[in-house]
Amino acid sequence: LSIIMGCFAYTVWVIFRQKKLSEMKNDFINNMTHEFKTPIATISLATDSITSPVVAGDPSKVRRFADIIKQENQRMNNQVERVLQMAAIDRGDFQLKLSDVNLHEVIARAVDNISLQVERKNGRVSTQLEAERPVVQGDLTHISNIVNNLLDNANKYSPENPEISVSTRNVPDGVEVIVSDNGIGMSKEARKHIFDKFYRVHTGNLHDVKGFGLGLSYVKALMDAHKGRIQVKSEPGVGSSFILFFPFQVGTSQPGRVSASA
Numbered sequence: 419l420s421i422i423m424g425c426f427a428y429t430v431w432v433i434f435r436q437k438k439l440s441e442m443k444n445d446f447i448n449n450m451t452h453e454f455k456t457p458i459a460t461i462s463l464a465t466d467s468i469t470s471p472v473v474a475g476d477p478s479k480v481r482r483f484a485d486i487i488k489q490e491n492q493r494m495n496n497q498v499e500r501v502l503q504m505a506a507i508d509r510g511d512f513q514l515k516l517s518d519v520n521l522h523e524v525i526a527r528a529v530d531n532i533s534l535q536v537e538r539k540n541g542r543v544s545t546q547l548e549a550e551r552p553v554v555q556g557d558l559t560h561i562s563n564i565v566n567n568l569l570d571n572a573n574k575y576s577p578e579n580p581e582i583s584v585s586t587r588n589v590p591d592g593v594e595v596i597v598s599d600n601g602i603g604m605s606k607e608a609r610k611h612i613f614d615k616f617y618r619v620h621t622g623n624l625h626d627v628k629g630f631g632l633g634l635s636y637v638k639a640l641m642d643a644h645k646g647r648i649q650v651k652s653e654p655g656v657g658s659s660f661i662l663f664f665p666f667q668v669g670t671s672q673p674g675r676v677s678a679s680a
Contacts, residue, residue: 541580576601
């Protein structure tokens with residue numbers, strides 16, 4: 419009888435898990451549709467505007483709308499790349515192009531990229547880059563994406579007047595990077611799932627948060643590939659801190675997973 423009950427309980431658990439995964443994938447598809455619909459609509463409007471006689475005769479306006487088209491196209495391309503990267507990671511079919519990466523330079527560029535969006539919400543991004551040895555072995559593109567993802571999340575999940583900080587320090591065998599914000603925070607239950615693919619934190623009254631639910635699963639996968647670690651500390655209504663550990667040396671990895679740059 420106990421074996422039958424155990425099998426029944428396991429079957430129920432599998433059914434509920436599959437149902438949850440199905441719901442998360444449906445949410446992903448809905449979000450993806452929304453993410454593409456907005457830039458496509460913007461590109462359409464900008465294209466119509468450029469063909470207007472009033473705009474066509476003004477080179478400055480043509481450049482403005484051309485820049486909008488370029489930016490929105492890049493936005494869609496970035497989203498597609500993220501989905502393709504996650505698919506490659508799932509298959510184990512990707513390589514790290516290792517080189518010496520200065521984390522302070524990566525952080526400075528990422529902060530420059532996000533600052534304008536944060537300032538529009540009357541917020542600010544501060545840095546405390548105290549690591550005396552900020553250079554680690556890693557893939558520059560992926561490490562840049564990791565930092566950009568975390569800063570983008572910190573901004574998206576913060577209300578008006580966001581306060582975002584990035585700090586570094588040397589720890590045994592590597593560098594610790596902490597990205598903190600004063601955003602909506604997360605419950606204990608949410609913290610258990612934030613690195614799951616397609617999972618997105620419930621945002622309550624913060625309705626303009628967009629995304630596929632791939633950002634943090636991508637971050638976690640790439641930190642693992644770099645033989646690093648990621649932790650999160652968060653409280654609802656207080657904010658979140660993501661603590662990253664980057665080792666100085668990635669070391670020996672599985673064949674086909676890591677390649678040294680030329």
